[in-house]
Amino acid sequence: MKSLKFSFVVLASTGLLFLGACSGGTQENASTNKTETPATSATTAENTSKTETTSGEKDHDHKNGKDDHKHEEGKEHNHGGQVVESGQYHLELAAEKEEKGLHMHFHLEKGEKHEPVPDAKVTAQVQLPDGTQKNVDFKYEAEGKEYTALLPGNVAGQYQVKVTAEVGSEKLNGRFTVKQ
Numbered sequence: 068m069k070s071l072k073f074s075f076v077v078l079a080s081t082g083l084l085f086l087g088a089c090s091g092g093t094q095e096n097a098s099t100n101k102t103e104t105p106a107t108s109a110t111t112a113e114n115t116s117k118t119e120t121t122s123g124e125k126d127h128d129h130k131n132g133k134d135d136h137k138h139e140e141g142k143e144h145n146h147g148g149q150v151v152e153s154g155q156y157h158l159e160l161a162a163e164k165e166e167k168g169l170h171m172h173f174h175l176e177k178g179e180k181h182e183p184v185p186d187a188k189v190t191a192q193v194q195l196p197d198g199t200q201k202n203v204d205f206k207y208e209a210e211g212k213e214y215t216a217l218l219p220g221n222v223a224g225q226y227q228v229k230v231t232a233e234v235g236s237e238k239l240n241g242r243f244t245v246k247q
Contacts, residue, residue: 146174146213151241157181158241160230168219169247173205175214175232175239183212188233191216196224205230223247 148161157176162169171191175184189205205214218226226245231238 146172148172148174149243151243153239153241156184156232156234156239158230158232158239160228160241160243160245162226162228162245162247164221164247165217168217168221169226169245171203171205171216171218171228171245172211173214173216173230173232174212175234177234184232184234185209185212186234187214189214190231192229192231193218194227195220196222196226221247 146159146161148159151158155177157174159174159176161172161174163172164170173189173191175187175189176182177184185207187207189207191203191205193201193203195201201218203216203218205216207214224247226247228243228245230241230243232241233239
């Protein structure tokens with residue numbers, strides 16, 4: 068009987084230690100995404116991205132051609148969307164629901180000064196809430212210094228968006244979640 072009790076205590080202790088070791092990660096580790104794929108490992112080896120939802124103010128007036136950005140000193144340049152930092156690049160996606168569908172604004176900026184990159188090829192793979200996939204091509208709008216695209220339809224729910232930007236020989240990836 069003592070042997071059975073002792074075995075049970077040892078087994079329970081081992082199980083608790085195992086559970087503690089498995090859950091020892093941090094939330095930061097869970098939110099870090101690697102942008103490297105086997106096909107692009109040579110050009111994106113240093114591009115490890117971290118997604119963060121920004122809570123800064125958005126002050127866009129695209130209808131009047133203005134693109135004013137308010138940001139606090141020491142904070143990232145913010146356009147009101149989700150941000151992915153990938154090496155020297157700043158990727159940001161903001162989306163707004165419109166009558167015709169989901170209008171997506173994508174900002175691709177380089178360096179500490181967040182200089183716009185106007186000559187990239189930007190595409191997105193979007194998984195709709197019902198699980199279907201759509202590919203979307205973005206076009207650069209010099210007026211707003213951003214890439215834009217319209218995803219037709221008004222399906223409510225959560226959209227998974229993978230944006231790929233090709234800047235010369237570099238390939239950048241950012242993953243975003245949009246809720247409508």
